[in-house]
Amino acid sequence: MKKKIIAMLLIAVMIGIALTNFVKTKIAEEQEVDALANSSLANSGLAVGQMAPDFELETLDGKKVKLSDFQGKKVILNFWATWCPPCKEEIPHMQKYYEKFAKEDNFEIVAVNLTNKDKSIEYVKEFAKTYEITYPVLLDTEGKQMKQYKIRIIPTTFYIDTKGVIQENKPGPVDQDSMKESIKSLD
Template sequence: MKKKMLTFAILALTLGIIIVNVWKPDNKAESTIQQEETNSTEQIGLEPGNIPPDFELTTLTGEQVQLSDYKGKKVILNFWATWCPPCKAEMPHMQSFYEKNKDNDIAILAVNLTNTDKGKASIREFVNEYELTFPIPLDKQGTVGPEYQAYTIPTSYIIDSNGLIQEKVVGPMDEAIMEDLMNSID
């Protein structure tokens, strides 16, 4: 009996993960409004070649950041949390990459999924422990992560200097991967 319940639980969990990763909410009205605001023929969305949905968040240091302000720079838009082991593995690579490239029109925005995390104090502790110096926007309301389909973390979007998504990376990256991705885009 226990084996059947365990099998059922595993199947239910697997089905739930598949549904969450496949389901895409209908944001056509919102995308249309953003499309009109951009006065561009490019489409807003998460596919390569699209303009990523804009957002404005407050960083851990209290500064307001808006994704669209980074147009003209190559951007690694990363979604993470302090409790995530692959995120912990990725952060030293991200910091090293940032230190080497911050003066080369390359930016890192590491959006903390704050509504799923252990509170601002643990985020600060994490940032201090890993000596992170790039901006850490806080997704306190839990709206930006889902909008970017960051259901498995870390999830990163590689955005070129024209403000267009070039790639989505699910899972941790090391410094060599970041270097290759940034060198492959304009």
């Protein structure tokens, strides 16, 4: 009888040790994943304080537009793709904010579609119609601006002041409140 009790206690202790090690391993793995994700987010895009590199791309209707065309205005420069769920989530917020405050707050949204990673230009045009996007959508057909701006996560949004200097770099989706706060900080 005593041998059975001792054996059962020994088994219970061994199970407890195994569970403790399992839990510690899982926690360590989660911390490692979080650290990696945070370092990736921190390294997505150009640094705050840099001049925003100028570029020229075509709009959905074939006009050539340069980023420097918006000099003197605050710019929300957004990199996105049609297949990206967080991008789809933020577009209505961007559109509503643009309609309400663009003139009042002297800003422009410039949305750079990563066309080289998307289905086709025609698909992007249909997508923009469906989402009723009225701000400029530029087509990065070769992926040059994605490389130039060091985009690793989409969406990534840069807030650029009236002098062309990057004041904020936000990987991940934005909403109206965060845009309003970021635009106000550019004053």
